[in-house]
Amino acid sequence: MRRMSGFNMIALTLGFAFLYIPMVILVIYSFNESKLVTVWAGFSTKWYGSLAQNQQFLDAAWVTLRVAFFSSTIATVLGTMAAYALIRSGRFLGRTLFSGMIYAPLVMPDVITGLALLLLFISIGLDRGILTLVLAHTTFAMCYVSVVVSSRLMTFDLSLEEAARDLGCTAAEAFRLVTLPIIAPAVISGWLLAFTLSLDDLVIASFTSGPSSTTLPIKIFSSVRLGVSPEINALSTIMIGIVAVGVLAASLVSKRSLVKRQADEAAAVRAEAA
Structure with missing residues (x-):
């Protein structure tokens, strides 16, 4: 294994510092006693308690979670179907247009x-509302799910499906009993990615939301225009934590899938050698 050079180490450190130091400062000041977000007056968690009493933020959070759950679920189903069609259908009329649209x-x-x-x-x-938000988030999240699932299907061993078909399974049964369990980690990773993307979307939601369907990012953006409050810092910290957990979970699922696939391939090689 090649050792990292000093220049690469410095570049990597500066890159991570540029990305994450602002987030670290935000998290630290979410525990600030003072109302002034730039003046440290001691450690306190009172702003998290104050946030729990803010009904407007709670309503926006509930809208955001509902939209993220439904849109990521629909996007996962449609994205998986699109990926399966692209990888397994071979060349067909309009394939290039279909993949480009996805x-x-x-x-x-x-x-x-x-x-x-x-x-x-x-x-x-x-009318703009929860439905339009779900449709909009499904539209842009579906392509991310399709990319994740497609990468797994490209390395899928087709002989497993063929063996299931030889044993009497229909195409639908072979997909449900063989293919889907194997690509499940990629499907779960796609769902988690779609969920986190929906949570922090601002631009698309600002076009497609209605008066009764304000999402949390829109509410935060509107509040920041009047000045940053410690409650905003606390809320942003919670959102960072949720997104970080989702990304880590997706990474762990993908890594576990890779390790399992490598173990299965090694077992198959040993079986053939025996």
């Missing part, structure tokens, strides 16, 4: 996506 939200600016969805909802007469 992956377009990855490179499309959020402002364009939000504006396009807003115009769509207005043209079909759909």
Whole structure:
């Protein structure tokens, strides 16, 4: 294993410092006694208690969690189906267009996506609210799920499905009993990624939300315009913790899947050698 050079170490340290020092400062000042967010007056957790009494933030958090759960679940189902169609269907008429439409939200600016969805909802007469938020978040989260699941399907051993079909399973039964359990870690990782992306979305939600469906990022952004309060620091700290847990969980699931796959491949090699 090559040792990291001094230059690479410095560059890595500066990069991490640039990314995470502002978050660390925010977390520290969420425990500040003073109302002034830039003046340290001692350690206190009172702002977390005050946050728990703020009904507007609680309502926005409940909307955000509901939208994130439903949109990530729908996106996982649709993204898995899209990935399966792309990887297993081979070449078919319109495949390039189909894959381009799936992956377009990855490179499309959020402002364009939000504006396009807003115009769509207005043209079909759909009032903005929880439903439009779920549809909007499903639209951009589905492509991330598709990418994660596609990478797993590309390394899937087709002989396992063929063996199930030879034993009498239908195509649907082979997928449900063989394929889905094996790619489940990738599906779970895709769901967690979609959930965290929905939690912290601001731009698209600002176009597609209604008066009664204000999400937490929108509420935070609106409150910050009047000045940063210690409650905002506390709320942001909680959101950082939730997103960090989701990312770590997705990483652990992916790593466990990789280790299990390598162990299965090693067992298969030993069986063939025997």
